[in-house]
Amino acid sequence: MSVDGSESERDYLNVAYGVRSWLLTTDHKRIGLLYMVSLTLMFFVGGFMAVLMRLELLTPQGDLVTSDTYNKLFTLHGVIMVWFFLIPSIPSVMGNFILPLMIGAKDVAFPKLNLLSWYVYIVGALFTFYVVVSGGVDTGWTFYTPFSTTAANTHVVSTTLGIVIIGFSSILTGLNFIVTVHKMRAPGLTWFRLPLFVWSLYATSVIMVLATPVLTITLVLVAVERAFHVGIFDPALGGDPLLYQHFFWFYSHPAVYIMILPGMGVVSELITCFSRKKIFGYNFVAFATLGIAFFGFLVWGHHMFVSGESIYAAMTFSFLSYLVAVPSAIKVFNWTATLYKGSVSFETPMLYALGFIGLFTIGGLTGLFLAALGLDVHVHDTYFVIAHFHYIMVGGMVMAYFGGLHYWWPKISGRLYPEGWAKLAALIIFIGFNLTFFPQFILGYLGMPRRYHAYAEEFQVLNVMSTAGASILGVGYLLPFTYLFWSMRYGRKASANPWQATGLEWTTPSPPPGHNFAVTPVVTEPPYNYPTTEALPEPYREAQVV
C-alpha cells in the first residue's frame, strides 16, 4: 500500500502487518474485510454455477450437462448464494465495517465473538467446498423431505451441516449487532438520531437471532433422519413432510428479509446523500423496517399453497403476505419523496440506489402476484418465481451491496475508485440484469417450469435472451472486481468525507485509525442534516478525473 503512512497517524490497515495480524484481528474493520474477501470468492463460485446453468439453457435439448449435474448446479447455486453470500453480504461486510463507525463506537460489543463468527463462516464454507468437490447435492436449496432424507443419493448431510454451522455465524453476528446498537452508541446518539442503515441492521439482526435457530434444529432433524433412518419428516416412518416445510419456511421466509432489509438501509443512506436532503418521513422508514421484520415472521405459509396446507391457513397467509407490502411501499414512497425537489446527482452509488428502487418495486409487486391464492397455482414452480426472487435478491440486494461498496469504498480503502468505469459497470449490470431476468417472468407465465435442464422449443428465444443477459451481467460483475482492486493501489487518496455526507463515519479519517475516533464523538444533530439547497460540491467530481 502507500509508503507515506509514517507522516500521518497510522490507520487500521497499516497499524500492523502480516497474515497473523489479519487472522487474529479483533478490529471490526479488518473482520469486515475478511468477510469481503471470503464472500467475493463464494459469489464467484456461486456465479460460476449460474453461468453453467445459463449455458445449458441456451438450447432446448439437455446437451451440456446431464439432468443430474444440472440438479446439483442449481442446488449449489442456491445454497452458496443464499447462505454464503446474500445473508452475510451487507451485514457482515458493510455492517461490520460501518456500524461501529456510524454509532461512534470503538468496536462492536463483542470483538472476539465477531472474529469467531468469521471462523465459523469459514468452517461452514469448507463443508460446502467439500460437497462441491466430492460430488454435490441435488435436493434443491430447500431440502424438501422425504426426498432429501431418503431418495437423494448425494451429500445431503454434509451440506445441511455446513448450513447449520454457518447459521451459528449468522446468529453470532446478529447478537453482536443487537447489543452493539443498544449499548455502544456515542453520547447524544439517541435511537431516532440513528442512521437508517443502523435501524435496518438492527431489524435484520433480530430476524437472524430469532429465525436461524429454527433452521438449525430443522436441518439437524433432517440430518439425523437421513443418517440413522429414524422418522420425523418421512411419512413412511410416521413423520410429516409438511411439518418440514413449515419449519423450513419459518426460517427461510424471514431470511428473505435478512437478504433485503440491509439493502434498504444502504439505499436510505444513498438517496439522502445524493439528494442532499433529509430523508422524507424518518420515523416511518424506521418503523417500516421493524414492521417488515415483524410481519416477515407471519407469512411463511405462502410458500406452501400447493403443498397441502389447509385452505384457511392459506387464506390467512395470503392476507398477511399482502400486509408486508404496506411497510415496503412506505419505504419506496419515502425514497421517491426524498428525491422530490432534492439536488439529485448521479454518482455511481446513486445509480445503484435508483436501480434498486425500480427493480425492488418490480420484485415486490410480482411477489404480490405470488401471494394471491389463485394466481400462485398457475405460476408456482415456474420461472415466474425465479424471476420474482432474483429481482429482490439480485436486483435489490446485490445492487444495494454494490451501491454501498462504492459509497463506502473511500472510507474502507482510503482511495477513490474511477468514477467513469464505475458508472459504466453500474449501467452494464442494470442492463444485463434486466435482460437476464425479465424474460423469465414471461417464460414462467407461459408455463416453463423451474429446475429442468431441457425445455420445449417455443421457449428458446426468451432463454437465449436470458443467457445473453447473464453474459452481460457477468462482465458487469467482473468490472468492479477489477477497478476496485486497481484503485487500492492507484486510486486517488480520499479525504475524510469525499461525498460531503452526514454521519459519524465521515468524521474520521479515510481509512479510519485502529480505534476509529481520536475522541469519542458527541452527537447534537438529527440524522441527515443536509443543508437542503446545496448540490454535492464539485471538488469530489474533479478528483474523480483519473
Next chain:
Amino acid sequence: MSEARSYLELHFRDLEQQRETAELGMWVFLMTELLLFGGLFTAYTVYRSTYPQTFALASHELSAPIGTINTAVLLVSSFGVALSVHGAQVNGRKRLLVGLAVALLLGIVFLVLKGYEYHDHYVHHQVPGLDFAWTRPQPEQAQVFFFLYFLMTGVHAVHLIIGIAIVTVLWFQSYRRRYSPEYYTPVEVGGLYWHFVDVIWIFLYPLLYLIR
C-alpha cells in the same frame, strides 16, 4: 490485577457499560436458544396431537420417579447458582465457592441419572436407529416419540454439559479471587445460562414424563 480498571476492555467507556453489554448479550443469546428448543417443542406438540394414544403409551416407558428426582436436582442446582451470584455481590467468598460447587455436583448427578435412564432405554430396545423394537401397535409412532425424547433431552444434556464446563471455570476463577463486588459479570452471566438450562427442563419434564 485486583484493581477494577484491569477488567475494563478497551472499547468500553466504563465497567457499567461493559456489564450491561455482557448481560444483554446473554439475554439475546438465550432468545436464540429458546427458538432452538422452540422448534423441538413445536414438533413434539404436532406429533402429540397427531398420535395421542401412542404418545401416552410410550410416555409410560419413561421413569417418572427419576424424572422427578432430576427436576428437584436441577432446581436445587439453580439455587446454588443464585447463591453464588449473591456471594459474589456481597464479597461472600465461601458462599460463592459453595454455591458453584453445589451447582456443579448436582449438574453431574443429573447427567448420571439421565445416563442411567438412557441405558435402560437401550436395554429395552427403545433407541430409534439402534434395533428399535416396539411390540405394541404403531411402532413408527412410538419411534417418533422416542426420537423426540432423545433429541430434546439430548440437546438439553449438551447444554447442561456446557453449563457444567462454565461453572467449573467460574469455580477455579473464583478460587483464585478473580471476582469481587465491583466485577463479577461472568458469574452473573454464566448463572443466567444455567437458569435457562434449568427452565428448559421445567418444560421438558411435564411434557415427556407427566402428560399421559
